[in-house]
Amino acid sequence: MTVAFWCVLIALFLPYVCTGVAKFSQGKFGPRQNHDPRGFLSTVDGVAKRADNAQLNSFEVTPAFAAAVIIADIVGNAQPVTLDVLAVLFITSRLLYIICYLADWAMLRSIVWVIGMGLIASFFFVSM
Template sequence: MTIAYWCILIAACLPYLWAVIAKRAAPGYNNKDPRGWIARQDNYKVRNAYSAHLNAFEAFPAFAAAVLMAQFTQVDPQRVAWLAMAFVAFRILHGVFYVTVQQALRSLCWLGGFVCVIALMVSAALRVGG
């Protein structure tokens, strides 16, 4: 399960990566009014990096819960590790595609991450029910 736990840590850090990219993508970042500064940006890279930041926060709780559910119900550790690594890869690509304005690929990566979470949760549920 060590790999899956590292994946939880990486996924927990991803929102901050996208926030740093958003803040550095345009001059004049104002930490006194960060949301106001973001709202005034017309630079797609800034706005999309910030959106990737928010979306990474939204995706994290379900992923962490899914990994912990799978661990608690003793799902095959290799399966958990592969799904966790796939989730992290999808989420990194999701952010990259968000920042580079490739919406179709971004959506596919979002779906891939979502499928990983569902697979982890279903695997845990089947262990409990079986």
């Protein structure tokens, strides 16, 4: 199992870290809210709302990252260490993205998002 594949697993779980922050940062989530957690999350604001937004974005980008890693591995033209480094950089960019979202640093968050998307594209370019 390569580092890049482990990074896919990490990427799959990052949205749930954001979900936890969204649900529990305001101290209002409990058994009653668990009957309709999406309804509850639609009522939060502040850092909880930003965490929910980060969660949604993480769910959107993870399939592209996973596909890029898998396709690059199947094509096999790139050195495995290159794919591992790109994957770690992508996970780092996602962690920075989440931090920027929670801190409400909108411009920096957008820059980090672009870097992450560039990293996804780079899996294809290094595999040519």
